[in-house]
Amino acid sequence: MFKSSIKPHESGDIEIIFDQTRQLAGAEYEIYASNNDYVAAYVSLQTALKQQSAKRIIVYSQALQTWLVNGLSKYPFARVTPRKLTYRDLLAAKWNISTYDLDLTDLQIQQQKLLELPVEGTEPQLLSACVCQWFLSPHLDAPQFNRLNFGALMTDLVQYHRRKERLPALATAVYGYKLHLWAAHSPEFGDLIQELQTNLWGLYEQACLYKLLGKYPRALQIKCLGETSLKRLETAKLNLEELDLEPFQQTSPVYPAVLLNELQIFWRSFEKAHPTWTAQQVEELLGYSSGELACEADYLLAALKSRMHLITPTLILRLKTTFRPLLPLYRQKIEEFHAYMPPAKPSPFNPAADIQAVIDWAVQEYLPYKFWLETTRQADPATLAYGRQFSDYVWAHYAHLSYHYDRVLYRFIFNYKSLIAATPFPILLIIDNFNYKFFAHFQAACAQHALAGRVEPYLCLLPSETRSSKKGLISGKRDQADTIQYSYEKTLLENWQAFFPQHTLTYLAKAGELADYVVTGQELLVINYLEIDAELHKSYQKTALEHRQTVAYVLDHLTELLAYFIKRNHLETRARIFLISDHGSTLIPAAVPNEIEPEAFKGQALDSQ
Incomplete structure (x- = not known):
């Protein structure tokens, strides 16, 4: 049922509304549904006249309305206004339709269930403008075709095309009506307007191809689009900046069958013509690229990995600029090119140095x-x-x-005891098997969450593995490798709690516990982080992922976990993280003999908690 926004007629105090929709409701109405209600309705109106008060009633019978009007005609002072309420009236009130510029009958409104749609107007508009706004595209409501809005228009109309079967028939009628007006007012774009009417999805595919191939050689554009379509799009000078390519890449058969296939042929031809690349060839390929195709990024990144001598800081910046729309997916891969740039060779080792x-x-x-x-x-x-x-x-x-030497692993906590004690909420983060080469990535990941830091190299204990190094770090003593019964938590409490009397020392065996951890006071939180060690062994034995990519993923997750923990507990100005690793690991080339005895470390892939 609907509450009416219809106001009493200005010319009378008595309003008798014949509601053929039976949709009106509200406490301000008296409703008389049957002709048999004539007497009750008449008495109610007569009473209002005697009291000189305004009155509005609803009747569901036109005959009843006529009888009441005739019956009250004997009162010469009575100002009686009969009104008829139709589905068009209700729709106009709900959608805020100022004028019906298209023919729409009550029956059509009923059949299409327009009053049931979750649509309510705010500003008075033509019916066609309402439909354009809610079901088609606001850009379709323009008086004539506008090439500068074409990308945004097509993005909206593709959504209309995909859900057309679920929309009321009125949407299709308005679509045709608006295109008919455009054809009359913009005859120079008649071919495009006709395509919008008869081949909307095909025109969208052509526009996507034209946008993606806009900087490639014309021969490739013709192979994908055809000369006629290409010439038409070139002549129209359409603005495709806001054209959404996602539906094209996800559902169009033209994408894999035509575009990807032709691009691969083009790249093979390019490599055949340029067997040796210089910076000029890389720049040429970047100049062709749309920057919005994953296949473009995949091809160029793979090609550059086999031509590492071409990688420079300027090229890395150029890659980021070209593939800016894809950076959420490719930032990590592009950043990795920093590691492919050869640094200066080290000077000879000096055994006489301190x-x-x-x-x-x-x-x-x-x-x-x-x-x-x-x-x-x-x-x-x-x-x-x-x-x-x-x-x-x-x-x-x-x-x-x-x-x-002061910077040996087991001295770490002792060296920082004063700073730890002065920090309201210190976090001692022990990362198992954290190679020094990953620290730069960890710093960058922290910077994304406004966490800054510095690095100080420490020598680990020998042998450089968990059994000796982590025990030495946690105990603060050098020779702990042969300790049989060993609890990290117990050792921390026994050896270090006295140094930090103002803090409650808390040990977490899993960093994941931070997700729900609630800070209740001044604590020294010690986290034994094992995920990198676990992932390195897993990536070597099972997935064969590059260690750098694997560790980068783990570190990104760790920094997000730390940042969320700090923010959730409002520790932004109170927390300081002290990060140390018990040992690292190295990648031994296949051509180099492995001098480490695997049996000596078998079964020690993961640390005990």
């Missing part, structure tokens, strides 16, 4: 080049020799360094 000079050399020269070799799956004998020399140096000086 430990700080050796650490600086390793961090600034050796490790960047070593990580680049790992990323590009290369083995360099000189760099491998430097690594052995570094290992020999640490081993030869280990007894002295482990007791006298």
Whole structure:
């Protein structure tokens, strides 16, 4: 039922409405459904006249309305207004229709169930304007065809096309009516308007192809579009900026059968014509690219991985700019190209240098080049020799360094005890098997959540594996590898709680517990994070994913978890994260003999909790 917005007629106090829709309702109405209600209705109106009060009643019979009007005619002072309420009246009130510019009967309104649609108008409009706004496209309501709105128009009309069968027939009628007006007012676009009427989806496919291939050689455009369609689109100079390509890529058979196939042929032809690439060929391909096709990004990124000498910071920026619409999917892959850019080769190892000079050399020269070799799956004998020399140096000086060098793993908590104590909510994050080469990605991921930090290299304990290193880190003692009964939580409480009397020391064996963790006071939260170690072993044994991609995914999830925890508990100005790893790992090229005895570490892929 509907409440009417119809106001009493200005010329009279008595209003008798014949409601043929039987839709009106409201406390302000008296409703008389049958001719048998004549006496009751007449008495009610007569009483109102005697009291000189306004009155409005609803009747469901035109005969009853006529009888009442005739009956009240004997009162010369009575101002009686008979009215008829139709489905058109109700629809006009609900949709706020100012004028019916198309013929629409009450029967059509009933049959199409227009009054049941969840539509209500706010501003008075023509019927056709209402239909354009709610079912077609606001751009279709323009008085003539506008080439500058074509992309947005087609995006709306494709949605109309996809749900046409579920829309009222009125939508199709208005669609044809508006196109007829356009044809009369914009004859220069007659062919396009005719296509909108008879081949909407086909015109959409042509527009998508034209947008995607707009910068490719004309020969390729003709192969995909045909010369006639191409010429028509070129002549029209349509604005396709707001054209939504997603329906085309998801459901159109033209996308895989024509576009992808022809692009692959084009790329093969390009490579045949240019067996050797320079920066010029890369720029040429980027210039062709629409930037909105995943196949374009996949092809170029794969091609560049086999031509690493062409990768530069400028090219990486150019890739991001070209494929900006696809960055949510491809940002990570493009960022990885930084790792493919060769750094300077390290200077020779100096066995006579002190430990700080050796650490600086390793961090600034050796490790960047070593990580680049790992990323590009290369083995360099000189760099491998430097690594052995570094290992020999640490081993030869280990007894002295482990007791006298300040930055050895087991000293970490002690070194930061003052800063930890001064922090309202310190978080000690221990990441198992966190290779130094992943720290830059972790920093970048943290920056996305307004978390900033700095890095200080530490030497891990020997042997560099969980059994010795993590036990030493948590206990604050060097030689803990052979401890049989060992509880991280118990050791932390026994060894460190006294250093932080203002904090409650809490140990979490799984970072996932942060999702629901509620901070109740001043705590020192220790998190034993094992996911990277688990994923590295999994990726090696099962999925064969590149370690860098696997770890990047895990680190992104970790930073999101930390950022959400800090924000949810309002720790933005109180928390500080102290991150340390018990050990890292290295990628050994297939061509290099593995000097590590696998049996010695069998079964130690995952740490105990």
